[in-house]
Amino acid sequence: MKREKLFLTGYAKLPEGITAWxxxxxxxxxxxxxxxxxxxxxxxxxxxxxxxxxxINDLVVGKNIKCVKEIEEELEKYYYGSAKKPIISAIRSCSNKYKQIKNK
Known part of the structure; x- marks a missing residue:
């Protein structure tokens, strides 16, 4: 049986002054x-x-989007870039979309 994949996206505003912004x-x-x-x-x-x-890819791949708290804890522990809050917010958005899809 072939597993279905979902493509999820999340966005968040970056802090001013960093290159990505x-x-x-x-x-x-x-x-x-x-x-x-x-x-x-x-x-x-x-x-x-x-x-x-x-x-970010190495930190997130293999984790479960249903356990977004675990991903947030990993980011808090290991990521010290200026975009920590926005990346967490964007991943939360992906998690929320997954939950909406699963609850249909």
């Missing part, structure tokens, strides 16, 4: 999630550097 004004997070289990399969975000994008 100069480029985008908001941060966008896109992720593919296993529809049945909620496991995050892949992520991408609109950070200015590949290193930051890869860091």
């Amino acid at each position: 100069e480029l985008y004004k908001v941060i966008g997070v896109g992720m593919t999630v296993d529809k049945e289990t909620g496991k995050i399969l892949e992520t991408e975000c609109t950070f200015a550097t590949e290193m930051a994008k890869n860091f």
